[in-house]
Every structure is written in C-alpha cells, then in structure tokens.
Amino acid sequence: MPDVQPLVSDFVLKLKRRKVEGSHAVARQTAELLRSVVSQHRMGSSANQAAALADAVRAVGEQLIAANPIELAVGNVVRRVLHIIKEEDISSTAVGIEGLSVTVDSDDEYDREDDDRPSLSAAVLAAHARNALRAPSLQTLLEDIPVSPAISRTASSTGDSDGKSKSAGDKTSTRKLKHDVIAAIGDLIDEIDSCYEPISEQAVELIHQNEVILTLGRSRTVKEFLYAAKEKKRSFRVFVAEGAPRYQGHVLAKELVEKGVQTTVITDSAVFAMISRVNMVIVGAHAVMANGGVIAPVGMNMVALAAQRHAVPFVVVAGSHKLCPLYPHNPEVLLNELKSPSDLLDFGEFSDCMNFSTQDGSPLLNVVNPTFDYVPPKLVSLFVTDTGGHSPSYMYRLIAEYYSADDLVVRRKSSA
C-alpha cells in the first residue's frame, strides 16, 4: 500500500510525540486513517478477501498501537475495525451463499431446521456465525444450537470454498465487501463524533434538584453532561477539583460559569474535606477496561476512595470508543506514563538537586509525575455510556458486542 504509507507514518509520528491530545481526537483520526487504508487496499483475487483486508488493517494497527501504547483508544478503534470486517464478511458471505434471497431471517431459519439438525445447511451456518458475533442475549441463548465457535469457523471456511467456486461473483462481492466496510467505518466515525448526545440525555435521570456535584479536572463529556442538565432547568452546584499539576479544573470552572452553573474551585487536597457535603461525583475517564476498571487522570483514585468512604455515588461518563477489551494487569505501571518534572518543579530552583554527576550517577531528587490513575471497579457506582447506564460488572458484555476475542493481540498474521 504505497499510497497510504505516508499517512500512516505521519500519524505514527504524531502519536509518538504525543501531539494528539485526548482519546476522542485520537479515536477519530485513527478511524479516518483506517478508512483510507481500507479504501486504498487492493483486493486481490485470492481466496479470502476479508482475511487479507484484516491483515492489512492489522499491519497498520500494530504500528499505531506501538507508537503510543498508553493511548488505548487507538487499539480500541483498530479492534473495532477488525470486528467490522469480520462482521461484514460474514453477512456478505451469507448473502452470497443464499444467492438471491438477500434477507435472511434468522428466526425462520431456526424454525425450519429443527428436522434438519444433522446436516446443517450453509445458510444456517452463516446465520449461526452471525449470531455468534452478536452479544449473547436470552433469546439467542434459548434458541441457539450451542456449537457456535466451531460453526463460525466452518461457516467462514464453507463461505470461502463457496466463494472460491464462484469466481464469477468475486469482483462484485469483493467490491461490496470493501464498500460495506468503508460504510461501516463511516458509521463508527459518526458514532465517535456524536457520543456526547446520548450520554447527555441521561443527565436528567441522574441530576434532580439541589444537587451538589463534585468533579476533578476537565472532561468534555462531563461538561456536556452538566450543560444538558442545566438546559433542562435542574438546580445543582458543582465543586471542581482543580486537578494538579495541569489545573484543567480551572478551565472547566470557567466553562461552567459561562453557562450559569454555580461553581466552586477547590484544591485536590480539599476533596476529602468537602466530599461529606457532596451528593454525587461525576467524572470522565481516559479508558474503561474489560473488568470495569477505569484509567483516569491522576488524582481520581483518591476521589473514588473518598466517595466510597462517604457513600457518595461515583459516576463515570465515557463514550464507547473508550471501552477497551484488555484486562488491566498492573495498570499503575504498565498503563501509565511519567511526564516531565517541569510541571511540578522549577528547573531553576532545583537544578543543583538534579545533578547527575555524583559518584553513582543517580540524582538524589526524583520527581514522579504520572499521567493516569487506576480506579478499581469496586469503587465505581455507574458507567454512563452512549448505550445507556451500566454497572461495572456489565462492561464485559459490551465488549463482546463490539470486539471479537481473537483480536485482543493485534499482530500481523504471518500466513495471509
């Protein structure tokens, strides 16, 4: 893909240098880049078009994730695209197998194949494969035949064999696949862009009258959430913890005051003192992990602990592009990044303490300036996402809907 490589390199460089700020922007740009990758990809006439496309995406995705492993939104979007490819492939294969009957009604399939059980037709296999991709629901559990993983594999293989035999329909089907994938990625971009509306609509259910809300730092999702509540004439006041060392809380306070929200700025150290008078804590997140744990700006763990201590609900608002299928292993170290000490200390005052020319060469003064904090799921009361409100123990279900299990490690498969 010579055409798209410069774009990829550009973006990799931007990620490496941390030029792109915020998971929303990163997710959007990643999705757009992958859409370009897909559209530039030349679909060969070989057997498995979808697999080749997925491989191309994986190759690019690997580079992007390696550029900034802490920015989990990159990996999320890459895995979403891979899942989209798989899904589109399944549905287009199913259409191809059944020939002209485009609309496959899964329920009808189930009714008909009761007596057909030993010999499963390709259509049924395709339907099963499609169901396997969907989130497990009570309906599918009750009606489905429980051999889904094997069936999905055989479905794709039968699809492949069928596709191989139908060489005449290849061109149209591959073009259709690419078209569908690009359309689906466009949907994904729209979903990322418009994640704030569905979240903000839930504000009226959570914020009643005379509420006192606490937040830390600055999150655009929280801002939109509170704006929506203000629009609906809910009465509340907000304590904004300033969020050292970047003090983004000041910016949020300014924005809230512009909308006429009664705001008070407090230091991070005053959170424990003030939280006894607070009704609800509403915060944003950098990423939400598979176990329901939250990667959030530094200081959030302290707020969550204080909220738990005083039995104050701790609500995390996050768009679905922040949902990560990985489990956090040692997140304080592995999913964290240490920034420059210049945020905390003045180099002028402390230049002699930072002297590296002592005997063993290590300075006596260390400055630790982590970017993120990990909040364990037991401290979170509620997740408000664009799909609705969920408890932390439900997050794995959303993951099953958006991602497929074998995409957890994004690595280019050596066999095409």
Add this chain to the structure above:
Amino acid sequence: MIPTPDRPRPPPRPGVRVPHALLPRPPVSSSRLDALSDLDGDDDDVDVSWARPPPPALPESIKVNLTETKNRGDPTSVPQKPKLSKAERRAIQEAQRAAKAAAKETGVKSTAKASDVNTKMPKQPKAGKASLKKDVSQANALVASDKKTDEHPPDKDRKKDVPQPRMQFDDLHRVVKAKKRLDFNICPGDISGGNARCIAMLLAFREAINDYSTPAEKIPVEILLLKSSSYVSFLIECRPLSISMGNAIRFLKNRITKLALAMSESEAKASLQSDIDRFINEKIIVADKILVQTLRDKDYCAVLSNGTVYSRVGTASVAMVAHAFGVPVLICCEAYKFHERVQLDSICFNELDAVVHVSFLTLLIIKSNSCTCRYDITPSDYVSMLITDYGMSASPAQLVGCTDMEYLNHLAGINFNFLPARIAVLAVHRTGSHVH
C-alpha cells in the same frame, strides 16, 4: 523550560518561624537557642524593629498626656479604670490595626502607630486585603470599628479631662504594640504552624507580664486574668486560636490563679515568666526532639478525643490512599496538642485559606468562590499509629483519653516536670500497646 503564563506558582512553603527578637535573652542555654534556630525559618522578612523602645511617632493628643501622668496613681478612680481603659484600648487597637492595614497596603511597613487617630475607620483597607481572612472576623472588626469611632471622640475628650487612666495606658500601649506585632504576623499567616504561633503567643504574654505593673490596691491575679482574657479575645478576633494555643492559654490562666497571694509583684511576674519559659521548653521544644525526627513532616497537627487527627488540608487524602494500599500511617504529635473536643467532619470547624492559585483573569471570569479550607479531619481508622512524647499507641483514641487525664493533672500543678523515660513506662501501663 518554556515559561507558561498560566502555570500557578506553588505557594511559598511556610516554615515554622519564630522572630528572633521575641525570644527571651537572659538566662538562655545554648542548647535552647539551637533548638529555636532549628524551628526558625527565614526570618529576614519579619520586622523586629518593634523590639526597640517605642518610637516617638505617637498621636499628639495621647503623647501630651503620657509624660505627665506616667507615674501618677489615683486610687479614687480605681473602680472606673478597668472599664475606661478597656474601651479606650479597644479604640486604640482598632485605630492602630486600621492604620497598619493602610500602611501595609501602601507597602510601607511602618512601626509608627496610627498617624491620625481621628481618621474614620476606613473600610477600604479591610476590604482590599488580598488574603482571605475569615469573613466573620472581618465583619466583627468592621462592627467593632464602627462602634469605636463613635466612642472615640468622647473618649478623647474624657482623656483630656481625666488624667488617671493614663497611668496604665503606657504599659498597655507597649503591650498592645507587642500584641499588634504578633497579630499582624499571625493574621496574614506570616507566623504559620501551630507550634510557632503558640510560642509567639506565649512570648507575647511574657512581655505583657514583664511590662505589667499593678495598680496599688489591686490583686495581681485578678488584673492579670482580666487582661489575659481581653488579650485572648483580641487574638481570637484576628484569627481563631489553634488547639495548641488554647491549651497554652488554659495552662497560663491556671498558673495565674495558683499564684500565692503573699507574693510580691515582682516575684509573681518572675514566677509566671519562668513558668512560660518552662512550658515552651518542655512541652514544645523538647517534645519535638523526642519525636522521631525523620517522620516529622507536618508542622501542625492535633489529635481529638475520638482519635481523629486535625491537621493541614490534604492529610486526610494521603492517609486514606495510604490505607487503601496498605501503607502504614504514622502521626507524630506533641501531647500538648491533644484536645477533648470531638469532630466528625472537616467543615464544622475550620478556617479559610489563601485563594487557590488561579490566574487573575481566570479568577475574574469565574467570579465564584475559591473555597479552600485550611484544615481537615483524618478519621482514626486511617491512622496506624500515633507517636507522641508520651509514647506510641496503635489506638489513637485510647492514647488521647489517657493522656488527657494525665495532662490535666499536670496543669493542676501536681507534677510539672516530666522525664520521657517515666512517661514511656506510664504509656505502657495505660495503653498496653507500647512499641519500642
């Protein structure tokens, strides 16, 4: 490093500062000076010029009367004296304070007292003060100053007519100056840290006792108690007392009442002064040395009767997170800071701190409160161990309860001197969980 205009500067870390000039000079061991110098931070910016004899820049009306009535005593108007002098004193205090505020505002740190006592109590200096003081105390001061303006002209007239009150006035004047100096250091937070404030207050009291001279028939004890109460209320107006200061005042009043009636005035004064010196030395300085030096990171913490720790804001957050990660939290606190009060949350009893470091423009736009409290409450279950000069205990509430009883016994004068070894033994006996 690229300077960012909006990056707030961290506030200057206030050390425990005691103005050198306030320290008692006569018999002082070198070890004590060293100890005090340990506590001393940067005292270059503390104005010690008041230690010199009072400058002649006094209001004309008062100056005239001073010289002529210094040594006169008039027994006939004794019953009137306390009331007049108090009201007068308050008026002078308010005038001086307002003048000080005005002088501070203009950037001139003048030792001169109110250049014009007749000026109306200006609302501007008080309102214009940059640092957030307690609004309550400001309101009180404003109210008081309004009252005093009305009383002031008649007072001045009376002054010209009745020379008697002047006799006490000179002493009061100097004493009040000492307290003024002290309070202007306390109010903007120059003297920060509970220990430093307590020491400074006790030294000011010491000076007051030194300067004090009894009127003829009055019993020293009564007068001293009366004066100390008025001084204390004045101090409270400037800034709420810290817990250590409250305990020190209680101790002082106790000592005053215990003064033998047969003592002459000079003996009483000497005894009180030595008591104060010993209190400072034993309770504060030596106690600090007994505590493990490496763990001392707070210059102000008090322990309440239910085991909660009342200290600078942020302590609770640190203790909470440490507890969540299984890190032991050790609180070091001198025993004289124990208090029998109980408190459940940080808001009921607190002080406002300086404004959060926000850029000026942002603050204008926000137009809202930056509400920062100065202290907060750490619940006792976050504290792994409490270390005091009386010993160590894993259950802070128990230690405070036991120690308070003993401390109150000390206050009653049963046993003033204590040896750390003995107290360690006592701690074992009482708490049963002494750890070496």
